[in-house]
Amino acid sequence: GEDLNEVEENSKDVIKFTSEKLSIDEVSQLVISPLCGAVSLFVGTTRNNFEGKKVISLEYEAYLPMAENEIRKICSDIRQKWPVKHIAVFHRLGSVPVSEASIIIAVSSAHRAESLQAVSYAIDTLKAKVPIWKK
Amino acid sequence: MVVQCQVEVLYFAKSAEITGIRSETISVPQEIRALQLWNEIEARHPGLADVRNQVIFAVRQEYVELGDQLLQLQSGDEIAIIPPISGG
Numbered sequence: 001g002e003d004l005n006e007v008e009e010n011s012k013d014v015i016k017f018t019s020e021k022l023s024i025d026e027v028s029q030l031v032i033s034p035l036c037g038a039v040s041l042f043v044g045t046t047r048n049n050f051e052g053k054k055v056i057s058l059e060y061e062a063y064l065p066m067a068e069n070e071i072r073k074i075c076s077d078i079r080q081k082w083p084v085k086h087i088a089v090f091h092r093l094g095s096v097p098v099s100e101a102s103i104i105i106a107v108s109s110a111h112r113a114e115s116l117q118a119v120s121y122a123i124d125t126l127k128a129k130v131p132i133w134k135k
Numbered sequence: 136m137v138v139q140c141q142v143e144v145l146y147f148a149k150s151a152e153i154t155g156i157r158s159e160t161i162s163v164p165q166e167i168r169a170l171q172l173w174n175e176i177e178a179r180h181p182g183l184a185d186v187r188n189q190v191i192f193a194v195r196q197e198y199v200e201l202g203d204q205l206l207q208l209q210s211g212d213e214i215a216i217i218p219p220i221s222g223g
Contacts (some may be wrong), residue, residue: 002174044223046184056155060222061147061148062222063147063193063215063217065196066179066193066196066215067222069196091222091223102223103222103223126222126223127220127221127222127223128220129220130220130222131191131193131215131217131220131222132220132221132222133147133148133217133219133220133221133222133223134221135148
């Protein structure tokens with residue numbers, strides 16, 4: 001078989017903002033790697049209620065250059081804390097109807113513990129620090 | 136004489152509705168405390184007083200509290216007035 005040392009693959013941080021519908025398949029394909037036995041995902045979707053009111057869709061806006069930079073910082077933090085391979089963060093902007101995804105975070109790693117923790121850290125930190133808001 | 140510089144202020148969400156604009160260039164002292172910078176902006180758009188306690192301030196794409204912090208601004212610096220964040 002292949003010498004493990006010959007499989008070289010640069011680690012990627014893929015960050016994307018789009019008004020198009022997000023695809024779980026597309027985002028997970030970006031992080032899948034023969035070096036990894038785990039891909040962990042977080043998918044945030046629009047819920048049909050908020051503070052007792054009915055929700056039909058949520059509209060997201062971002063301060064874009066700073067939002068992208070803040071996500072890059074989160075990726076960098078993740079890499080300091082856990083040995084992960086690839087990270088992908090896709091956030092949808094504009095209108096996101098109920099049950100559609102507003103965010104998908106995918107992280108791959110050799111073993112499951114690190115990607116699970118990294119994904120959890122990523123969504124918690126994004127919610128606290130990245131300049132994206134619901135209009 | 137106080138040295139001035141030209142900074143670009145970006146308005147988002149409620150602050151854009153209040154001012155009626157998305158961005159403008161203003162002249163402010165190069166050395167200025169964060170709260171004073173806010174006051175300069177509010178002086179131009181008094182309606183912003185309504186959101187003062189709800190907005191988040193960013194200078195050169197770093198968050199800044201509306202307080203005592205002394206800022207060293209340069210011409211071309213970007214100031215952003217954003218609403219409370221709720222992404223994800």
